[in-house]
Amino acid sequence: MVTVTINVNGEKRTASVPPETTLLRLLRDDFNLTGSKLGCDVGDCGACTVIVDGKAVNSCLMLAAQADGRDVLTIEGLATMDRLHPIQKAFEKYASLQCGFCGPGVIMSAKALLDENPDPTVQEIRDALGGNLCRCTGYVKMIEAIQDAARILRDEPVEINR
Amino acid sequence: MPAATRYLGKPLKRKEDPRLIQGLAHYVDDIVLPGLHHAAILRSPYAHAQIRSVDVSKAQSAPGVVLVLTGADLRGSIGAVPCAAQIPDMKAAPRPVLAHDRVRFVGEGVAVVVATDRYAARDAIDLIEVDYEPLTPVVDPEKALEKGSTVLYDGYKDNVAYRWELEGGDLKAAFKKADKVIKQRLVNQRLIPVAMETRGVVAEYKPGERQLTLWSSTQIPHLLRTQIASMLDVPEHSVRVITPEVGGGFGSKLNVYVEEALLGYLAMRLGKPVKWIETRRENMQGTTHGRDQIDDVEVAFKRDGTILGLRIHVIADLGAYYQLLTPLIPTLTGLMASGCYKIPAIRTEIIGVLTNKMSTDAYRGAGRPEATYLVERALDLVAAELKNDPADLRRKNFPKLEDFPYATPTGIIYDSANYPRSLDLALKMSDYKKLRQEQAKARKQGRCVGIGLSTYVEICAMGPSSAMPAGGWESATVRIEPSGMINILTGASPHGQGQETSFAQLGAEILGLEPDDVNVIHGDTSIVPYGIGTFGSRGTAVGGVAAYQSLMKLREKLAALAGFLLGEDPSKLVFADMKIFSKFQPKKSLAFGEVVAAAYSAKTLPPNMEPGLDATSFYEPKNFTFPFGAHVCVVEIDTETGDVRLIKYVAVDDCGNVLNPLLVEGQVHGGIVQAFGQAMLEEAVYDEQGQLITGELMDYAIPRASDMPWMETGRTVTPSPVNPLGVKGVGEAGTIGATPALANAVADALAPFGVRHVDMPFKRERIWKLMQKGSRRAK
Numbered sequence: 001m002v003t004v005t006i007n008v009n010g011e012k013r014t015a016s017v018p019p020e021t022t023l024l025r026l027l028r029d030d031f032n033l034t035g036s037k038l039g040c041d042v043g044d045c046g047a048c049t050v051i052v053d054g055k056a057v058n059s060c061l062m063l064a065a066q067a068d069g070r071d072v073l074t075i076e077g078l079a080t081m082d083r084l085h086p087i088q089k090a091f092e093k094y095a096s097l098q099c100g101f102c103g104p105g106v107i108m109s110a111k112a113l114l115d116e117n118p119d120p121t122v123q124e125i126r127d128a129l130g131g132n133l134c135r136c137t138g139y140v141k142m143i144e145a146i147q148d149a150a151r152i153l154r155d156e157p158v159e160i161n162r
Numbered sequence: 163m164p165a166a167t168r169y170l171g172k173p174l175k176r177k178e179d180p181r182l183i184q185g186l187a188h189y190v191d192d193i194v195l196p197g198l199h200h201a202a203i204l205r206s207p208y209a210h211a212q213i214r215s216v217d218v219s220k221a222q223s224a225p226g227v228v229l230v231l232t233g234a235d236l237r238g239s240i241g242a243v244p245c246a247a248q249i250p251d252m253k254a255a256p257r258p259v260l261a262h263d264r265v266r267f268v269g270e271g272v273a274v275v276v277a278t279d280r281y282a283a284r285d286a287i288d289l290i291e292v293d294y295e296p297l298t299p300v301v302d303p304e305k306a307l308e309k310g311s312t313v314l315y316d317g318y319k320d321n322v323a324y325r326w327e328l329e330g331g332d333l334k335a336a337f338k339k340a341d342k343v344i345k346q347r348l349v350n351q352r353l354i355p356v357a358m359e360t361r362g363v364v365a366e367y368k369p370g371e372r373q374l375t376l377w378s379s380t381q382i383p384h385l386l387r388t389q390i391a392s393m394l395d396v397p398e399h400s401v402r403v404i405t406p407e408v409g410g411g412f413g414s415k416l417n418v419y420v421e422e423a424l425l426g427y428l429a430m431r432l433g434k435p436v437k438w439i440e441t442r443r444e445n446m447q448g449t450t451h452g453r454d455q456i457d458d459v460e461v462a463f464k465r466d467g468t469i470l471g472l473r474i475h476v477i478a479d480l481g482a483y484y485q486l487l488t489p490l491i492p493t494l495t496g497l498m499a500s501g502c503y504k505i506p507a508i509r510t511e512i513i514g515v516l517t518n519k520m521s522t523d524a525y526r527g528a529g530r531p532e533a534t535y536l537v538e539r540a541l542d543l544v545a546a547e548l549k550n551d552p553a554d555l556r557r558k559n560f561p562k563l564e565d566f567p568y569a570t571p572t573g574i575i576y577d578s579a580n581y582p583r584s585l586d587l588a589l590k591m592s593d594y595k596k597l598r599q600e601q602a603k604a605r606k607q608g609r610c611v612g613i614g615l616s617t618y619v620e621i622c623a624m625g626p627s628s629a630m631p632a633g634g635w636e637s638a639t640v641r642i643e644p645s646g647m648i649n650i651l652t653g654a655s656p657h658g659q660g661q662e663t664s665f666a667q668l669g670a671e672i673l674g675l676e677p678d679d680v681n682v683i684h685g686d687t688s689i690v691p692y693g694i695g696t697f698g699s700r701g702t703a704v705g706g707v708a709a710y711q712s713l714m715k716l717r718e719k720l721a722a723l724a725g726f727l728l729g730e731d732p733s734k735l736v737f738a739d740m741k742i743f744s745k746f747q748p749k750k751s752l753a754f755g756e757v758v759a760a761a762y763s764a765k766t767l768p769p770n771m772e773p774g775l776d777a778t779s780f781y782e783p784k785n786f787t788f789p790f791g792a793h794v795c796v797v798e799i800d801t802e803t804g805d806v807r808l809i810k811y812v813a814v815d816d817c818g819n820v821l822n823p824l825l826v827e828g829q830v831h832g833g834i835v836q837a838f839g840q841a842m843l844e845e846a847v848y849d850e851q852g853q854l855i856t857g858e859l860m861d862y863a864i865p866r867a868s869d870m871p872w873m874e875t876g877r878t879v880t881p882s883p884v885n886p887l888g889v890k891g892v893g894e895a896g897t898i899g900a901t902p903a904l905a906n907a908v909a910d911a912l913a914p915f916g917v918r919h920v921d922m923p924f925k926r927e928r929i930w931k932l933m934q935k936g937s938r939r940a941k
């Protein structure tokens with residue numbers, strides 16, 4: 001067993017887990033943060049995407065022990081008690097999700113993108129979502145929502161432009 | 163649908179979204195029960211083999227393992243997977259829950275382990291030793307039909323599951339009258355549905371209450387309950403099925419799976435809750451596949467472009483066993499073979515073939531994309547032969563407006579349509595004339611540009627009970643609670659389509675409330691009245707109509723009560739702004755809540771009125787609905803590499819009246835991208851040994867965000883006369899309409915290379931080779 005302490009969604013949490021435990025399993029099984037989803041367990045689908053030290057990662061490909069001492073942001077940590085994050089709001093406004101299974105991963109990839117690049121082109125958004133598979137939506141409304149959220153985060157008036 | 167609406171037809175935000183965007187929704191794998199055990203299944207690595215023996219002794223003594231069972235252990239304990247399809251002279255191909263004597267596809271379950279944790283269960287299956295005697299695998303459906311082929315089932319003389327035919331009109335005369343006949347073989351390749359959430363089951367048995375609860379990622383909770391009770395031989399009322407959040411289905415969860423029965427059995431046997439979550443590889447191997455037809459088409463036509471007849475021969479690869487609807491799906495191809503054209507005579511012959519592969523079954527469109535694909539390809543072949551513009555040829559063969567309701571020679575009646583209107587809009591939106599001019603210019607520059615068109619009709623709102631194996635109605639109960647809050651309980655089982663929102667819009671509209679006052683409950687067989695489920699684009703067009711009927715019943719009761727209390731004729735009452743008031747004397751008014759309270763306090767009710775506000779409807783559709791549309795797209799092929807790039811996509815869809823355009827757009831986008839997947843990327847590949855080569859998402863490519871250009875969507879509205887809402891359904895439009903448009907564009911692009919047809923998926927290698935051959939020919 002290894003003892004892992006991570007700063008998850010602003011809170012220090014510790015668990016003792018078998019060394020082969022992935023970050024995704026740690027979050028879901030030990031911390032009861034089930035927002036991150038297991039869609040393939042081999043890094044193909046991105047449903048498990050979380051942000052570790054500012055970078056979007058597939059939490060199914062990272063060992064829990066590798067996250068020891070690092071900052072992890074999951075979908076559950078994005079909204080505050082009374083306020084959704086602008087990306088979440090935009091996803092709601094555009095009805096960007098359907099079944100929703102890929103949603104947490106997509107939103108976290110979008111967050112990592114906008115943190116690094118506040119004014120991405122459509123192509124940059126598409127590339128940033130390259131590791132997130134969605135089977136329902138065709139991605140169109142996700143991309144629109146991310147553009148919209150980017151404008152709000154930049155404090156610009158919102159105007160949809162394809 | 164009411165003429166002036168407050169909420170219907172409006173792009174309201176989805177009520178599902180707050181929980182989804184915050185990661186708060188509960189899918190099966192998010193359910194944890196105290197004392198939860200975990201199951202793992204050992205699966206056959208052989209496509210076809212005899213099981214000589216299974217040794218589970220090592221697995222049984224592994225740490226954490228509480229139970230190991232083989233197929234032989236379960237013989238007689240659990241019934242086989244049910245198949246609802248009935249085709250005359252169809253051979254049986256029932257799937258046992260675990261194989262006991264013979265395995266017939268890679269991924270078929272052979273043994274199950276239950277352990278105290280997931281890892282122990284998974285590790286223990288590696289300790290099971292199975293002695294297989296490999297048999298010759300039957301992989302290619304055409305070879306499976308040859309004399310001398312290995313036969314999958316002892317006692318059968320061949321691998322033909324059934325033969326089915328449908329003929330309407332005088333085909334002989336049509337072909338005799340024809341100036342020309344074109345023949346073409348089209349392969350509609352096998353696809354894997356790939357819902358992002360794999361399947362999963364949690365089962366819990368409470369012996370005191372004799373209650374088995376199954377949480378399962380399914381599209382059909384009630385049908386599943388009935389079938390599980392039958393498979394386990396327990397009374398139906400002792401089984402409860404709950405569908406929590408379901409992460410996509412596309413038809414692949416419209417089924418009864420071995421694991422659902424197996425988990426129920428294990429929970430009952432152990433008295434412990436047990437969970438099984440399908441791995442992605444298991445999902446690719448063992449959740450139903452779609453399509454997989456070889457279609458030989460002959461089209462007879464006149465020199466002026468009039469289509470006279472179609473002769474279609476289908477080889478449908480069914481896989482090794484029947485799932486719920488396996489044999490039935492290809493017959494929908496025959497039913498829809500007329501497309502949106504007036505074709506006087508059509509004959510479809512289908513041979514269903516058994517092979518050592520996973521079962522095929524419903525996948526978004528289910529038999530209709532195959533029909534549309536073959537009709538639309540045939541139309542383009544005729545247009546190319548006659549050097550007609552494909553748009554003109556289509557227009558020439560549309561039924562006239564006065565022909566509706568239009569009876570096809572395949573025996574169905576199209577409810578309503580205006581095909582020229584959707585085609586005109588698509589041509590206008592895409593600036594079709596200019597596209598053709600640009601294409602001519604590009605070709606002169608040596609560029610390889612193609613324009614593809616498809617006009618489609620689909621069969622939705624499944625359907626009249628006479629045509630549906632388990633009945634085609636849908637139920638809804640509406641309960642107005644004493645506080646005035648509304649619960650709509652629907653027998654439909656939405657899993658991403660958004661009916662929690664659109665049904666709330668319906669409730670708010672009819673009762674004069676806010677959508678937030680209306681809650682939609684689905685997917686729990688102990689709460690919701692018996693329902694059929696969500697598939698075949700029926701959620702709104704059948705389930706929504708049931709909700710509408712129940713809402714109208716309660717509206718009528720509330721009007722009677724309010725009229726009594728106000729001293730007003732109930733027919734003169736208006737429901738709006740959370741009030742019920744007189745149209746002509748607005749001062750005669752009661753708050754909605756006051757009338758509801760009166761119904762429950764039951765002190766001043768009109769004579770003969772029962773207390774309470776609860777209404778149930780079972781809506782039986784009198785026909786299917788037939789949405790339609792026109793799609794136009796442009797591709798450019800890199801002549802050096804064969805890479806097909808989609809440049810432009812325009813889709814005009816007509817799904818009748820629309821309750822929420824945001825939801826409809828989403829369905830259209832998603833369907834088009836799945837069609838793009840079939841056209842460009844996807845193919846379930848089995849090697850000659852019957853191994854699934856495309857067994858992970860790294861090998862089976864579904865479209866990514868970077869694969870599609872922007873889609874432009876347009877809409878025409880032709881209400882359906884079939885139901886009072888005038889809605890038709892839209893869930894499958896994209897996969898039906900878009901695949902042929904893309905294929906037609908690629909064939910059009912390759913026409914200068916002498917290519918008439920190319921099979922999907924349009925991978926670089928395939929296209930490049932054709933271009934090489936064509937170039938050589940040109941030289």
